[in-house]
Amino acid sequence: MEFLSDIASLINSTLRISTPLVFAAMAGIFAERSGVIDFSLEGKMLMAAFVAAVGSYYLGNPWLGLLLAIIVCVCLSMLHGFASVTHKGDQVVSCVAINILIIGLTTALAAAWFGQAGLTPTLNEEQRFLEINLPFADSVRDIPIIGTLYSDILSGHYVFVYLAYLSVPIVFWIVFKTSFGLRLRAVGENPSAVDTAGINVFAMRYKALAVNGVLIAFAGAHLSTAVNANFFREMSAGRGYLALAAMIFGKWHPKTALIACLLFGFTDALQIRLQGVELPAIGEIPVQLIQAIPYILTVVLLAGFVGKAIAPNAIGQPYIKER
Amino acid sequence: MSNIVVDKSKVPWWVSNVIVPLVNLTLALLVSGLFIFIAGENPIEAVKLIIFGSFGYIQGFAYTLYYTTNFIFTGLAFAVAFHCRLFNIGGEGQAYIGGLGVFLVAINLSFLPIPIVWLLSICGAFLFGAAWAYIPAYLQSKRGSHVVITTIMFNFIASSLMIFLLVDVIRDTNQMAPHTVKLPEAIWLPSFEAFSGILGIKIRYSPLNLTFLLAIASLFFVWFLVWKTKWGYEMRAVGHNTQAAIYAGISPHKNIIIAMCISGGLAGLLGVNEILGVSHKIQAGFPAGYGFTGIAVALMGRNHPIGILPAAFLFGILYQGGSEVTFEMPNITRYMFVAVQGLIILFSGALENLFRPQIESFFVKRLNKEVNA
Numbered sequence: 001m002e003f004l005s006d007i008a009s010l011i012n013s014t015l016r017i018s019t020p021l022v023f024a025a026m027a028g029i030f031a032e033r034s035g036v037i038d039f040s041l042e043g044k045m046l047m048a049a050f051v052a053a054v055g056s057y058y059l060g061n062p063w064l065g066l067l068l069a070i071i072v073c074v075c076l077s078m079l080h081g082f083a084s085v086t087h088k089g090d091q092v093v094s095c096v097a098i099n100i101l102i103i104g105l106t107t108a109l110a111a112a113w114f115g116q117a118g119l120t121p122t123l124n125e126e127q128r129f130l131e132i133n134l135p136f137a138d139s140v141r142d143i144p145i146i147g148t149l150y151s152d153i154l155s156g157h158y159v160f161v162y163l164a165y166l167s168v169p170i171v172f173w174i175v176f177k178t179s180f181g182l183r184l185r186a187v188g189e190n191p192s193a194v195d196t197a198g199i200n201v202f203a204m205r206y207k208a209l210a211v212n213g214v215l216i217a218f219a220g221a222h223l224s225t226a227v228n229a230n231f232f233r234e235m236s237a238g239r240g241y242l243a244l245a246a247m248i249f250g251k252w253h254p255k256t257a258l259i260a261c262l263l264f265g266f267t268d269a270l271q272i273r274l275q276g277v278e279l280p281a282i283g284e285i286p287v288q289l290i291q292a293i294p295y296i297l298t299v300v301l302l303a304g305f306v307g308k309a310i311a312p313n314a315i316g317q318p319y320i321k322e323r
Numbered sequence: 324m325s326n327i328v329v330d331k332s333k334v335p336w337w338v339s340n341v342i343v344p345l346v347n348l349t350l351a352l353l354v355s356g357l358f359i360f361i362a363g364e365n366p367i368e369a370v371k372l373i374i375f376g377s378f379g380y381i382q383g384f385a386y387t388l389y390y391t392t393n394f395i396f397t398g399l400a401f402a403v404a405f406h407c408r409l410f411n412i413g414g415e416g417q418a419y420i421g422g423l424g425v426f427l428v429a430i431n432l433s434f435l436p437i438p439i440v441w442l443l444s445i446c447g448a449f450l451f452g453a454a455w456a457y458i459p460a461y462l463q464s465k466r467g468s469h470v471v472i473t474t475i476m477f478n479f480i481a482s483s484l485m486i487f488l489l490v491d492v493i494r495d496t497n498q499m500a501p502h503t504v505k506l507p508e509a510i511w512l513p514s515f516e517a518f519s520g521i522l523g524i525k526i527r528y529s530p531l532n533l534t535f536l537l538a539i540a541s542l543f544f545v546w547f548l549v550w551k552t553k554w555g556y557e558m559r560a561v562g563h564n565t566q567a568a569i570y571a572g573i574s575p576h577k578n579i580i581i582a583m584c585i586s587g588g589l590a591g592l593l594g595v596n597e598i599l600g601v602s603h604k605i606q607a608g609f610p611a612g613y614g615f616t617g618i619a620v621a622l623m624g625r626n627h628p629i630g631i632l633p634a635a636f637l638f639g640i641l642y643q644g645g646s647e648v649t650f651e652m653p654n655i656t657r658y659m660f661v662a663v664q665g666l667i668i669l670f671s672g673a674l675e676n677l678f679r680p681q682i683e684s685f686f687v688k689r690l691n692k693e694v695n696a
Contacts (some may be wrong), residue, residue, distance in 0.1 A: 085676055087673075087676045093622065094672070094673030096618055097665050099621075101664075103658070104662030104665055105658075105662040107656065107658035108658040108659040112654040112656075188660060288483045288490065289484075289487055292480050295480050298472065298631035299468070299477070
């Protein structure tokens with residue numbers, strides 16, 4: 001029973017830790033399928049975390065904080081589009097600029113408004129999202145297996161966890177089953193053909209970036225108004241890049257990207273578990289090296305030791321309309 | 324707005340390489356001023372403090388040049404890789420590992436006579452930095468994993484590795500804080516105070532040291548390497564058009580590896596300034612964002628040594644003057660200047676074409692009028 005509950009709590013934390021990665025990977029799919037590189041997931045997630053925390057602190061409602069975060073993230077996506085779609089600037093440079101700008105701006109403003117430590121004030125229960133206990137979770141806990149599955153794994157998560165896993169089939173449906181999705185993918189593969197068909201390439205890319213901004217805002221709000229009760233400096237800690245790696249590893253496809261996100265989440269959950277544990281034959285692994293495992297895993301996965309990833313054909317290239 | 328067509332051959336070099344970058348820089352600084360205003364301080368007062376802090380007294384100016392040294396290294400590092408169309412965002416990690424290289428060589432060979440131990444330590448910094456850049460370069464070239472993600476991951480891994488080494492392996496066991504023992508004083512690089520005595524200036528302390536000259540030498544080294552050697556030509560060819568380079572018999576793999584290794588090596592030289600020149604020991608997190616600032620420096624300097632020198636100096640002013648601002652203005656922290664870097668990258672990198680057509684056509688028309696008149 002001890003073993004079973006260990007497994008249950010490991011799966012539980014995997015689901016929770018993967019949540020921001022899933023949102024970010026879905027956001028990345030929209031941008032990159034339309035042909036726009038998005039390394040700025042990291043910066044936008046951080047900005048969303050900051051805005052959501054500050055917003056719900058002042059407005060007293062985490063949903064309003066989330067709404068503000070969505071607005072700000074869509075604006076940042078539009079900025080990325082303005083630089084790289086309209087002005088045909090380098091997409092990677094634009095992303096690096098946004099990431100560095102946000103790392104600086106969030107901490108600088110938090111320090112200016114709330115004191116030198118760069119933290120935002122701790123949110124009380126009304127200002128943050130709370131864990132949701134599914135109906136009957138307590139009464140069915142004692143049923144073997146099903147009880148554990150329902151009460152310890154499925155129940156008791158923040159709203160974002162459920163939304164994240166719900167977003168995957170929706171994104172799949174939009175990208176692969178609607179005419180919008182068909183145009184989106186076509187713009188990323190062969191923009192001049194899409195242009196010939198009378199579809200505005202620039203407008204499609206801006207629309208894709210808008211959806212991208214909405215999705216990434218959820219990832220940031222999850223960090224600062226659900227799992228934590230405040231914003232702190234660089235709290236996104238590379239998750240935007242991990243999500244991007246998961247998306248590439250998942251070949252720009254929602255289902256496989258989800259599996260990759262869960263793999264990252266599981267490694268991270270395991271990593272927390274392994275800290276301070278004596279392993280047979282190896283002994284205790286130093287905590288700093290264990291913490292590096294998700295990053296090492298990213299490098300290994302990206303190196304394509306598990307299959308080669310093919311990006312959308314027109315990715316990274318600004319579209320120049322011929323006349 | 325993109326309807327303006329300008330004949331590129333008629334645009335004078337100083338318009339596209341001086342006027343346009345200056346306009347972009349001005350825009351970035353104007354928006355920065357807005358942020359300082361939002362943070363609740365007066366931007367004009369902040370500018371006054373920056374100028375006083377970086378030029379107002381000799382010690383401040385020495386600090387400005389010390390920061391400039393670091394930015395020359397990391398700016399050149401980004402620029403070299405960029406000529407091969409590689410985004411080396413890993414300067415931070417490469418500098419960290421480069422610091423390990425300089426320390427290990429210096430502490431183990433400190434019995435050697437002075438110029439030799441310096442030279443070997445510099446080689447150590449370069450090689451360690453280069454080695455840390457080699458793996459992402461190899462993965463980019465052979466496995467197609469995007470160099471931006473791998474170098475970012477290598478920053479995180481370098482940080483974990485160095486903290487592990489500092490805590491468990493090479494820590495000065497007499498101290499609580501995670502840093503190494505100090506290098507023997509005999510092999511420290513001479514600092515600016517030593518020279519200022521000869522010049523007849525009294526100065527208490529400054530971190531400026533001989534590494535500044537190494538940075539200036541690196542500018543010449545990169546200029547020669549990239550524009551005056553066969554290898555530099557091949558590297559730029561791969562960067563411009565990989566397919567054409569392959570037809571010309573140039574190996575992209577070889578050039579990607581060399582470009583990244585030189586880039587990583589240059590970032591590693593930051594360790595010479597910080598460890599052999601200033602703190603004489605490895606402290607946790609000593610690269611302190613200089614690696615990322617290098618990106619802004621290189622983009623502002625249009626990836627050319629002649630541009631990187633003034634850009635590095637400008638960031639030296641921002642850093643040193645910025646510390647004066649954070650000291651005087653309680654609402655401004657050093658992170659505000661990280662945001663300023665982001666704005667400079669945005670306006671002089673990603674949005675560099677924002678007003679370029681308008682400015683260029685303005686000057687072309689004016690010059691044509693003068694010629695016709």
